[in-house]
Amino acid sequence: MAEPSSNPLRQPLPDGVVPESAVARTEKRWVITMVTMLAIMMLVIVATGLADALHPASNVEVVDPRTLHLAGEFVESNLGTAIEPDGSATVRLVAVQYDFVPNCVQVPVNTPVKFRLTSADVVHGFLLPDTNVNTMVVPGFVAEVRTRFAQTGEYEMPCHEFCGLGHHAMWTRVRVVPVAQFPTEAPQQRTSCAEQ
Amino acid sequence: MAREQGPFKTDNPWPRIGWWSVAGLLAAGAVLGFVVLGGEQQNGPRLGTWTAICRALGIASDTGPATAPQPPLQTPTRIAWTAATLARIAGGDVKHGEFVALNCAACHGEQGxxxxxxxxxxxxxxxxxxxxxLDDFRAGKRSWGAMNAIATALSDQDAADVAAYFAGRVNGLAPILGENFHGGRTLREADVATRLAFAGDPARGIPPCAACHGPSASKPGAPSLKGQRPEYIERQLAAFAQGIRQNDINRQMRTVAMQLTPDEMHAIAVYYGSGAAPAELAGR
Incomplete structure (x- = not known):
């Protein structure tokens, strides 16, 4: 046997009983580690949420998924990009097995954009790579995401919630075009690049 | 000496510390989630504390989309798959439907x-x-000369009855959930029709036909295709692609058909229609 160590954990235990001081110290160390980890994780969530606008939609809006096509905000003729009086863009989309409608979205660059989505059947997902846009599209609820595109280009927009046998084919495009190229239209008109 | 164990013992400080930590964590989470993050909106001013909390709970919503001006309303159909509609369809009387179906036999054949x-x-x-x-024909949402007139002559109950009658006939379309999904049919499938029917073409955003039209999966409004007339299938695909037919809810068929080439439409039609009775090729 070696010399008795000064570390209480290395001391031979009397009949299997751990000294209480050793237990308390170890537990304290573990608690500090855990609380620090938890605090760091919460800090990361809050910091990215505030800095990159990466947070879930802050409002709950309900809608009947079975009658979307008959009346209300998500009728076929109202889908696509609308330019609001203040110059911002509102994009309305319906996610349905197995497509987004319209299946090509056109938005102006450097303009506040508000996506409003809902699902007509099951849970879908909506994700634009390299942006803060990432949300679930749940039937019965409207998912609202705000963003702003700094560069022109085309984003591929996959459904990232498994939604059925055709899930792998469910993706579409968001085309960010210069504001000058963006058609200036009456407030009641909707545009998309789906027909092209 | 061992301490007294248990979550509510007061002589031991640790349970108390534990409870307070959990309570503190919940409180901090609620403040961060509801107020700090919930009030933050991109491209807009910060929300007030109570507005943020009420919006997050769904008590109040300051977005009023219904009142915003809209383009002229355009709907693909009058039908929605609500419980009331399904109940009306389920209430179809087969006996009376058989009588109504006498009007259909001249075109749609003996027993449909x-x-x-x-x-x-x-x-x-x-x-x-x-x-x-039938409702779409009656409402003018789908056009086919004779059918628009015939459907207008039918009452809502007649339509439900005749639908129930034809749904019960055999020797026609294969049951939509009749066979299991065939494994091994992948994107590498050489036959174009089998590939599109069972794997689709993800690069062009074309889901497999089978994901809605069966076998093994179904969707309200998507008919079984196995055994349908191939010429009919091909013409409907072309009509959806060209926007001549627009009565599909949420553009489901128009979006897919637009991506198909005429050759692919033909291949799919032949594949699904292979079980149909010999055609006179009248409709090509």
Missing amino acids: VSQSGLFPTLAGMDAGIIYKQ
């Missing part, structure tokens, strides 16, 4: 098994689909 490529086989088609198409 079509002998012409111009007209679809109705035998075995889901009652909801027949009912919806």
Whole structure:
């Protein structure tokens, strides 16, 4: 046997009983580690949420998924990009097995954009790579995401919630075009690049 | 000496510390989630504390989309698959439907098994689909000269009855959930029709036909295709692609058909229609 160590954990235990001081110290160390980890994780969530606008939609809006096509905000003729009086863009989309409608979205660059989505059947997902846009599209609820595109280009927009046998084919495009190229239209008109 | 164990013992400080930590964590989470993050909106001013909390709970919503001006309303159909609609369809009377169906036999064949490529086989088609198409013809949402007039002459109950009658006929379309999904049919499938029917073409955003039209999966409004007249299938695909037919809810068929080439439409039609009775090729 070696010399008795000064570390209480290395001391031979009397009949299997751990000294209480050793237990308390170890537990304290573990608690500090855990609380620090938890605090760091919460800090990361809050910091990215505030800095990159990466947070879930802050409002709950309900809608009947079975009658979307008959009346209300998500009728076929109202889908696509609308330019609001203040110059911002509102994009309305319906996610349905197995497509987004319209299946090509056109938005102006450097303009506040508000996506409003809902699902007509099951849970879908909506994700634009390299942006803060990432949300679930749940039937019965409207998912609202705000963003702003700094560069022109085309984003591929996959459904990232498994939604059925055709899930792998469910993706579409968001085309960010210069504001000058963006058609200036009456407030009641909707545009998309789906027909092209 | 061992301490007294248990979550509510007061002589031991650790349970108390534990409870307070959990309570503190919940409180901090609520403040961060509801107020700090919940009040933050991109491209807009910060929300007030109570507005943020109420919006997050769904008590209040300051977005009023219904009142915003909209383009002229355009709907693909009058039908929605609500419980009321399904109940009306389920209430179809087969006996009376058989009587109504006497009007259909001239075009749609004996007992709804079509002998012409111009007209679809109705035998075995889901009652909801027949009912919806009749309503679309009546409302002018789908156009086919004779059918618009015939559907207008039918009452809502007649439509449900005749739909129930045809849904119960055999020797027509294969049951939509009749066979299991065939494994091994992948994107590497050489036959274009089998590939599109069972794997789709993800690069062009084309889901597999089978994901809605069966076998093994179904969707309200999507008819069984196995056994349908191939000429009819091909013409409907072309009509959806060109926007001549627009009565599909949420553009489901128009979006897919737009991506298909004429050759692919033909291949799919032949594949699904291979079980149909010999055609007179009248509709090509």
